[in-house]
Amino acid sequence: MQNYSAFSLFKQALGGHAGWQKQWRSPEPKAEYDVIIVGAGGHGLATAHYLAKEHGITNVAVVEKGWLGGGNTGRNTTIIRSNYLFDESAALYEHALKLWEGLSQDLNYNVMYSPRGVLMLAHNIHDVQSFKRHVHANRLNGIDNEWLSAEECKEFCPPLNIGAMRYPILGGALQRRGGTARHDAVAWGYARAADARGVDIIENCEVTGIRRGVNGAVEGVETSRGFIRAKKVGVSAAGHTSVIMDMAGVRLPLESYPLQALVSEPVKPAFPCVVMSNTIHAYISQSDKGEMVIGAGTDAYTSYSQRGALHIASHTLDAICELVPMFRRLRMLRNWGGIVDVTPDRSPIIAKTPVPGLYVNCGWGTGGFKATPGSGNVFAWTIARDEPHKINAPFTIERFRDGILIDEAAAAAVAH
Amino acid sequence: MPDLAIRENSLGRLASAARTIPAAMLTVLPDAAKLLFRGRPSSIDAAGKAFGIALPMEACRFATSGNRTAYWLGPDEWLLQAVGEDSAALFAGLAAALAGHSQSLVDVSHRSDAFALSGPQAAYILNHGCPLDLSLQTFPVGMCTRTIFGKATIMLSRPAPEVFHIDAWRSFAPYVWQLLDEARSELA
C-alpha cells in the first residue's frame, strides 16, 4: 500500500499528483472466496480488513450493490461515543472507541476522528436521574462520562441557550473522548487497507440470492454479476438485512425505517462540540467544512425510500432553533435520508445464524457508525472462528426468544 | 358550605385579553354539557331519540337543534352537546333511555373548552397548524372532525362559512388559542 504522509503529499505535489495509486482496485469477481461479505459499508469493509489483518484470511470479497460507503456509512451524522449503560453495550462501544483512537494510523488514512466531546442534555428530572445512572455505570466500567451543571454545559458549548425555553436545560452528561469522524474517510480508509491485503471489493454487484447446499449450509451468493462461491457469508447490509436474510429463509426481528439528516450552509467555526438532546430530538455538530450537521428522527413507518417527511425535519429544526437561537437564520443546504434497521431492543445482532456458514451483523439502527471499528473487529472474529468473540457473545438472535434483551433505549429513553 | 358551581374556563384569562382582529376573531364559546356516547349500532337510535336529535350517520357531520348538537366523531362515537344545560340531568335521562343497550355514556363536560375562530381569514389562520383542506367544498358547513392543530388534538366544526368552532381539551386549549393568536398577528 502506498504510504500516505505529509512527505508523500509533498513529493506527489511536485510531480503534479501523477503518481498516486488507486486507493482500491475494481476487480472482477473470482469464482470462489473463503469469505464473502455482503455490503461495503463501514461495517462490512472493517470486517474484511480485520479478517485479513488479524485472522490472516485474505481471500475475501466484499460485494456491494452500489458504491462502497454509499449506505448509512455515507449518510450519518457521525456521532461517536461509548457511554452506554449496560455492560454489554459499554464493552462493545468502548472497544470501538479504543480502535477509533488509533484508526487513522492503523489505516494510514486520516479518518479525522475528532474527540471534541459529546454533550447529552438533560431537560427534566427524569433525564437527570437517567444520565447520572449512566455516569456512574460508565465510571465503574472505565468509560469517561461526566455530569455537567447547566452553567458548565454553557461554558463547554457557549452557543447553547440554557435559559428561557420550554424545557430548560438542567445539566448534561459529557463524554470528552466522544466526537465525530469523517464518514467517507472511514469507508475509504478501510476499503484501501483491506484492498491492500488482497480483499476484493466488488461494487455494482447486488446479492440476489443465497445458495444453500443439501445440508442447508451456505454455498455462495447469487449476484447481479453471477454466482460467487463461498462457504462463509457475512451479511453487513444495514437497512437491507431483512431482504438478504429472506434469501436464506431466515427471518430476523428487524424493521427498516427512514432516518433523516441535514446540513446547513457552511459557516466559520461556531459550534465546538457535539450536542445531543433526546428529549427534544436534536443532534448537532459542525463539520470541518463548516456545515452544521444535524440529525433528525425516524419516520413513523417502515420504508426503503431513503428519504423522510418534512414534518420530521421540521421537528428537529424547531428543537435546534430553541437550543441555539442564533442558528435560526442559518439555512438548510441539503436534507437526505438513510434506511436504518431496528431491532426490538434497539441493540445490534452480531452473530451466527441458524444457517451454517451464514453470519449477520445488523440492527444498528440509528447508532452504528460509532461502532464501526469494534463491530467489524468482532464480526471478523466470529466469522473466522465460527464462534463469537466475548464482546459480541451477548448480541445473539436467540436473546429475543429467551428474553435476554439489551435494551438501552428502554432503560434510558436515550437514542443514539 | 360554599356553593362552587361556578365553572372556570381554561381560556378565561386569554379571552379577556383577546385582541380584536376582525379578519380572524377569537371568542370563547359558552359552557355546555357534553356527553360522549359510544355504542353498538343497535343503541344509536335510542341515543338519538333520548337526546332529541337523530345522531348523524354520515361521517364527519354534526346535527343541531336548538341548543343541542350531536357531533359524529367516529363510526361508534358521538359527542352530544347541550349548551347551558346541566350535564347530570342530561346524563341521567340518556342513561335511563339506554339501559339494556350495548353502549357507553361518559360525562366529559369539563374535559374540553371551546372557542370560535371567525372572519374572512379564519380558514387561513387555522391552516397555520391544521393540515386539513378547509375549502368549503371539502370542509362544508355542517362538517366536524377531530384533527390536529400544531401539537394538539382538537375537534373542529364549521357552523357557518366563516366560522369554525374549536373544542380542545382543557390543558391544550390555551396552547391552541395562543398558536392561533400568534398566527393572526399578521392580520392585526
Place this chain on the structure above:
Amino acid sequence: MSGRFRTPSGGRVDRRRTIRFTFDGKSYQGFEGDTLASALLANGVHLVGRSFKYHRPRGIVTAGSDEPNALVGVGVDDAHYTPNLRATQVEIYDGLVAESQNRWPSLNFDVGAVNEVFAPFLSAGFYYKTFMWPRAAWAKLYEPLIRRAAGLGRAPEQPDADRYTQVYAHCDVLIVGAGPAGLAAALATSASGAKVFVCDEQAEMGGSLLAEKTAVIDGLLAADWTAKALADLAARTNVTLMPRTTAFGWYPHNFLGLCERITDHVAKADPKLPRERLWQVRAKEVVLATGALERPLVFPDNDRPGIMMAEAARIYANRFGVKPGDKALIFTACDSAYRAALDLKAAGVAIAAIADLRAAPGGLWVDRARAAGIDVRAATVVTGTSGRLRIDSVSLAKLGPDGRTGASETIACDLLLMSGGFTPSVHLFSQSRGKLVYDEALQAYLPGASVERERSVGACRGISDLDTVLNDGAAGGSGAAQAAGFAGALGGTFAVHTDSVGTDGFIGVTPHGGHPSKTRAWIDFQNDVTAKDVKLAIREGFRSIEHVKRYTTTGMATDQGKTSNMNALGLVSETLQIPVPQVGLTTFRPPYTPTTFGIFAGQSRGDLFDPLRQTPIHDWAVAQGAVFEDVSLWKRAHYFPRAGEDMHAAVARECKATRQAVGIFDATTLGKIEVVGKDAAELMNRMYTNAWTKLEPGRLRYGVMLREDGFVMDDGVVGRMAPDRFHITTTTGGAPRVLAMMEDYIQTEWPDLDVWLTSTTEEWAVIAVQGPLARKVLEPLVEDIDLSREAMPHMSVREGKICGVPTRLFRVSFTGELGFEVNVPAGYGRAVWEAIFAAGKPYGITPYGTETMHVLRAEKGFIIVGQETDGTVTPDDAGLSWAIGKAKKDFVGKRSLARPAMTASDRKQLVGLLTVNPKTVLEEGAQIVADPAQPIPMTMLGHVTSSYWSTTLDRSIALALVRGGRARIGERLSVPMPDGPITVELVEPIFYDPKGARLDA
C-alpha cells in the same frame, strides 16, 4: 445616477427611486428593482467574494439562484444577519448593509490567499493523506486550522429577532415557475376553474420573459404580454400568485414545501409580518415549469471576476439596465450567446470577439452577429485568462480538427461571457422520484416517467423556443386541470414571433492544450474543484460519480452543483471513456436552494414549542410561589418553598405536615380512562395483571399493566364505579400510551367485547388530601358521603357532592397516611381546592409538591413507574407479583413472563437500602457492587432508583434494583463514589409503617 455602468435607459428598474446601500462599508446607489448584484455591477464592482479553499477573488457569475460565487452576508446587526446570501437574489433597499465573506482583513487583500501558494498540496482529498502524526495533533492543531480556513460566512451571534410562520394549503394545480411555460400553464389551468397556485422564486414573475426585448406574443411585446398575463391571472379569484416563493422540496404524495420571503426586501418591514413563511402545499396536480440553467464552460482560469454567463449578462443589460463591462469577449458553444452579444452591444458594450467552440457555427444568429460587425471566430477556445482582481485579458487559440489548439492570441477585455448551453432544471422532478432519462441530442437529463401526479413543461423538459414553450405550457396546464377533475381547460396556442437559438451546448472541459497538471479549470467554483481534482479522483480509483462528488466535493457547495454537475459528469465520462448516462447522476435532494431553519421551526418556539399543559390549580400554585418541574407536557408543582427555604427545607416541612397533620396535593395530571360496557371487567382482566371480576362496585384496586413483552408499562389505582364501569388512573406520562394500547386490543383483537373507552384525564381535577387529619378537613365539605372508617374503608370510592359539585371521592393513599383523592369536574377544581385549603387552615393544611410526594411514597416502598421501573423490569422484579392474578389464564404480557430470562433468580429485584451512616444520602443512579476495591471494569450488581432524606425517619433511605436482591436482604454492599465507597445494607423496601396501620386509620 446609480453607477457608471448603468445604461442611459431601459430595463425594469425604477429609475425614479434611488436606493442607497453599503457593501464592505462603502456606500453605493442603485435603483428600486435592482438586486445587490445588478447594483454592484452598475457601479463597476465585480469582485464580491473569495472562494472556499484557495480564497481566490471571485465575481458575479449568474443572475439567479444558481449563483456559486457572489455570496455575501447581509444585515444591519447580528440579530438580523444572514450569511451566504446570493447577491443575485438579494433585492436592495435603502439602508441595506452587505459584506463580503471568507476574507481577512479585506476583500482586496486577503491573507487566506496564501493558500494559493500551497495549492499544489491542497489537491482533492489531501487531508485524508496527512495530518496523522502525531496522533493527538489532528484534533488539537490541524483540525482547528482547517476549520478556521473553511466555512464561507459567519454565523450570527445574536438570537434571530424575526418571526416565521407555517401554513398548510391545498390546491388543484400548483405551478412552479412563472416563466412563459408556467404562465401559459397557469392561464390554461385556471380557465377551467381549478384552484391554482403559481409560485416563482424571483421577485418579479415572468422568468426569461423579463429579459426578452424583441419577441412578440399574440401581437404584444414579450414584456407587455407578460404584464397582461399576470394581470389576467391576478384578476382570477381561483389563482394565487406567489412571487419570492421557492418550491424547495417535494415530499411523498404531492406534498411540496414552499418558502416565501416576505420582509427581507423591504427597508422598514411591517413588524407584524413574518420574515418568511413555509407553505406546505398538497396539490392534486403539479406543473413544473422551472426552466433551464445556463452552463459555464470549463477552461483554464475560468473563475476570475469579470467572467460571467452570457445569458446573465443579457439579463443585466435587458432587465436591469446594467452593462456588466465595457468590453466583452464571448466564449460559447451555442447560439444563445450570440443573442446575448447582440443585446449587450445594443446596450453599449463593445464586443471584442465571439469565440465559438463549434467547428462551423452558422445560421441566423451567427449571421446577425457578423452583420453587426462582431468578430466571430469559429473553432476557437479560451486557453487562459489574466487579471488579479478582475479579468483584463483572454488568450484565444484555434482548435484544430484533431482537437489540438494552435497558437494563442491575447485579447484585452474586462468581461468574458461564456455559454455552454442550458441544463434543464429537473431538481424537483427528480425529488419526486420521477425517472430521469438522458437525451443524447440535448446532452441533458430530461424528465421521464412520473411517480407522482405531475408534469413538466417548457425549458425544464428540454423545450427551448418560446413558441413551443408557450404551447407546451398551455397543453400541460390544461392536462393538469383535466387530471385534477376540471374539464374545459383551454390549451390554446400562441402566435409567437421569435427566433430559435437552437439547443447546442457542451459539457465537460473545453480543449485548451495546457499542461493537465498545471492548468486549473474550475468545475465547481464555490468549492474550488478543478478539472484536475476530478481527474485525480478518478486516477485514485474513485469511479462512481458519487465517489467523485464526495472525494472532490464537487456539487456539494451551497449551489449544489447547479452550474457544475453536468460539466463534472462530462469530464468523468470523457476520462473513463464511458457514456454520460452510464456515469450516472448524484441524487437531487431538498432543498432546491438553501432554506432558512426558521421556517421549519415556525411558530414552535418558546412556550409554544410544545403544548404547555397546566392544571386548573396551576395559577394557585404559582401564586403560592411553587417551583415547577416538567413531566411530559405538564408543568407540575415540584415544591412550595417559603421565604428562605431551599428545596430540602421545603420538602422536610411538607413531609412533616402531611405525616403529622394534613397535606394537599394536586394530582390532576394523572391519566384517567373510563371503561364502560358489559364486558368492562373482562377487558380489565385481559389488560391488567390483576383479577377484576370480584372487585365490587365502590372499591378501588391498584392495577399493573404490562407490555406484551412482559415489562411493566404502567400502573395506577382503578375504581369500579358500577358493574359495567371502571375509572382507571394511569401515570402522568403514560396516559396516551395506555389508552392507545387498550384501544388497539379492543379494536383489533377483541372487537367482540362490548366495551368502550373514554379519556377522562381532563374531565377531573384531582385533589389529594393526605394525613391523619384529612377526614376532619373534608367531612364538613361533603354531602351524602359518609367518610367514616367503617363506611368508607381504605381503597374505596364514593360518588356524591363536595362543596356542591359532583365528586368521585377516592379513599386512597400514596403517602401511607389516611388519605383521600377528591375528583371534581375540572372547571370546579380551583374553587374546590381553595375551599378545602380554607377548611384545612385550622388544621395546618400544607400544600406539597411532587418531591414530597416522592419522599412519602418511598418511605412506604411504593414504586414509581419510570423510576423504579425502566422498561426492563418485570412485575416480579419490582416486587409486584402479588398484583398478578394467579388464576388468570392470560393477560397482556403473561406469556412473556415465562421466557427463561424472565424467571431467572439473579434478575435485578427491588430492595430497600440503608446507608450505614444514616446521614449519607445516596445519589440516584449510583451503582452498587459487592467489592469496591475490585479493578475496573467492576461487576455491578444494581443501581439506586430512588434516594431521599427522610425527615420522618431522620435518616436517609433509598430504593434499589439489585441482582438477586431479595435473597440478599440483610447483606451489606457498597456504592463506590468518586470520593470513596459508601456501605449500604439491603433491607425490605418499606421503611415506614410496614403494617399499614396509618392508612387504615
Place this chain on the structure above:
Amino acid sequence: MLLITCPHCGPRAELEFSYGGEAHIARPIDPTGLDDEAWATFLYKRSNPKGVHAERWRHLHGCGRFFNVLRDTISDTIVTTYPAGQPRPALPSDGKENAR
C-alpha cells in the same frame, strides 16, 4: 407527509394518524400453548418487505379507528386501504410494481 385515506373520513394528512406496524399478525388465542420460539416470532419477527407492505394505521386524531393500508415501501405509494379485520387484498403486482 403521506396522504392516507381513512376508510371513514377520507384522505387526511399523515399527522392525524399513528402507525401500528405490520398488519395481520393476530395475537395467538392461547399464548401459553406456544413455545418460546413461536412466541418470539409473534412478538418480534416482521416481514419488513421491500415492496408492498400490509400495515396498520390508526386515525388517532380523527375517528380513532384502526385500519389497514397496503403501501409500497420503495416509493411510499399507497396502493389501497381497507378496514381492520379484512384479509389483505390480493394484488396482481404484489411485491413489484407500485400502482398509482
